[in-house]
Amino acid sequence: MLRYILHKLALIVPTVIGITIASFAFIRLLPGDPILAMAGQHGITPERYEILKEQYGFNQPVWVQYFDYVWGVLQGDFGISVATKRPVLTEFLTLFPATVELALVAMIIAVAMGIPAGIFAAVKRGSWFDQLTMGVALTGYSMPIFWWGLLLIIFFSGYLGWTPVSGRIALNFFLKPITGFMTIDSLLYGNWPAFVSALRYLILPSIALATIPLAVIARQTRSAMLEVLGEEYVRTARAKGLSPRRVVGLHAFRNALIPVVTTIGLQIGTLMAGAILTETIFSWPGIGKWMIDSISKRDYVVVQSGLLLIALIVMAVNLIVDVLYAVINPRIRVQ
Template sequence: MTKYVIRRIVQAIPVLFGVSIVVYGILLSAPGGPTARFANNPRITNEQREEFKKAWGLDQPIPVQYCRWLGVCNPDGQGLGVFIGPKGLPNFLPGVLSGGTNGVLHGDFGYSIDSGESVMGRITRAALPTFILASFALVIWITIAVLMGVVAAVKRNSWFDQVATIFAYVGFAMPTFWLGIMLIFIFSGPGLNILPAGGMTETRLSPPFGSNEYWAYFGKQPLAALADIGRHLILPVITLVVVNIAGDSRFVRASMLEALGQDYVRTAKAKGLSNRSVTFKHALRNAMLPVVTNIGLEIPFLFTGALVTESIFSWPGIGKLTIDATRGFDYPVLMGVLLITATLVVLANLFADIAYAFVDPRIKY
C-alpha cells in the first residue's frame, strides 16, 4: 500500500504541472485583464495603465510570467541566470538549497491584484466558511442519498421508489440558482421572513466573520454566535443537499439493484438470513464500491466552494472568492484556487482507491 501511495503521488506531479500550464495560458490569453477595470475611468491615463502592468509583471510574455509564478525563474537574473537561485543552485529546488523564496514551488502564491493581500491569506480566510458549509451539506446529503437509494432498490416499483424517482428527476432538472432564489423568496421574503437571505452572520449583531473583533465576540458569546451561523446555514445547506441527493440517490439505487441480483445475495437468502442482514451486511457493502468513487470526486469541488450556492447566498467562502476574482481578473487568486482544486481532485482519487481496498478485501495494492 505504501509503495502504491508513493507511486500515485509521484504520478500526480506531472498532472498538476500540466494543469497549471493549461489554466495559466487560458487565463492570461482571455480578453480583458486586470486593466479592464480602468477602461471607462477617464482619470486613468495610458501611462498609468502601463505602470500598473509593469508593477505586476503583466507586460512580460506569458511564458515568462508563468515561469516567475511557478518559482523557476529568478526575476533579478539575466540570461540563463534567471534559472539560478541566490545560492547558485537551480531555482526549482527547495528554498533551503536554492535560496529561492518566490513562486508556487517555494510556497508563495503571490499577492492578490485586487486587494494586495497574499493569495494564501485570502484563500485561508475563505476556507473555514466553505468547510463549515460543505461539511454539514456533505453529511446530510450522503446519509439521505444512501438511505433513499437503498430503500428504493429494496422496494423496487413501490410508491416510495416512484416518489424517489420523481424527486430525482425534479432535482436533476432544477437549476441550483433557481432553487436558491426560490428558497430566499419563500423563507426570507415579505411573507414568512423567518430565515436570513444571505451572509454567514447577522452583521447588525456581530462583527464580520473572520475578523479579530468577531473572534473576540465569539469568545464572549459562543452559543449566540453558533446559533447565528446555524440560522444562516439552513438555506444554503438545503440547496446543496437537494441538488446533490437527486443524482447520488439514483446512483446508489442502480448499484444496489445490481448487487441484489448477484448469486451471493440469493445464497445468503437461501441460508435463512434476514432481509436486513442480506441488505446491509452483504449487498450494500459491494454496492458502495462505485458510489465511493463517485462521491470521492464530488467532495473536492464541494470543499473548494459551491460557486453558485455561495454566490447566491453571499456565503464568504472559496466559491464566492472565485467568483469575485473572476470578475476582477485577479489571476493570482484564481490560479491559487484552481491549483488547490486540482490537487484535491488528485488526492480524492487516491483516497477513493484506498477506500476501495477497505470496502472490498479482494482489492490489493
C-alpha cells in the same frame, strides 16, 4: 499500500501541470486589462500604468510569466492579489473554512438522505416509493442551482420569513475566528444565540448545494444495491433464514459500498463547482464568491492561483478516496 499510493501520486503530477497551464491560459483569454480594472473609475497615467505593469510582471512574455508563476508556486508563493495587495494564499486560507463548512454540511445532508433513499428504493423496487424517489432524484439532478437557490430564498426567506436571505451570521454577532467554522466557533465561545444564527444562515445554501449530490448518491446506491441483491450469496443468506435487515445491511450494502464511496468522492468536485454559484446567490463569504469577484475585477493572480488551489484540494480528496477503495477491497491494490 505504499506502492499503490506512490503510483497514484505519480499520476497526479501531469494533471497538476495541465491545471497550471489551463488556469494560466484561461484568465488571459478574458477581455479586459487587470491594471486598468485596478485603477477603476479614477483612471491612471501612462507612467503609472507602465510601473504597475512591470511590478506585476505583465510586461514579460507570456511564457516567462508562466514559468515565474510555476516557480513561485513550487516555493509556496501563489502571488499577490492585484485588487487587495494581499497574498493569495492568505486570502484563500481565510475564506476556505467558510466553503468547507458549507460543503461539509451539504455532503452530510446528501449522504444522510441519499444512501437510505437508495437502499429503500432498491429493496422496494418497482413500488410507488421507488418511482417517487427516483423521480425526485432526477428532478433534483436536473434543477440548476441558481434557479433552485432563488426559489428557496423566495419561499423560505421571502414568503415564510423563516431563514435569512444572505450572509453567514447576523451582523450583531462578531466572533474572532478560532477554527474558521462559524458554528463550531460560536460553540467554543459558548455563544448559543450566535450558534443558532449561524445555523439559520447555513440552512438554505447547504440545502441548495446538497441537491445534486443527494440525487446522484441516491441513484448510484439504488443501482449498486440492485446489482448486489441479485447475487447468489444474498439469496443464500435469505435461504438461511437471516432477517431482511441483516441481509440488506450486512451482506448487500457492504458489497455495494465501493461504487457508493466512488460516487461520494466524485461529488467533492461537484460541491466545489456548485459552491461558486451557491455562494454568489446567498452572498456566502467563501472561495466561490471570492473567485467570482476576482474574475469581475480581472485579478489574474487570484483566479489562476485560486483555480490551482481548488484543483489540488479536489485531487487530494480523490486520492484519499482511492486509498479508501484499497482498504475496503484489498484486491484493488493487487490489480
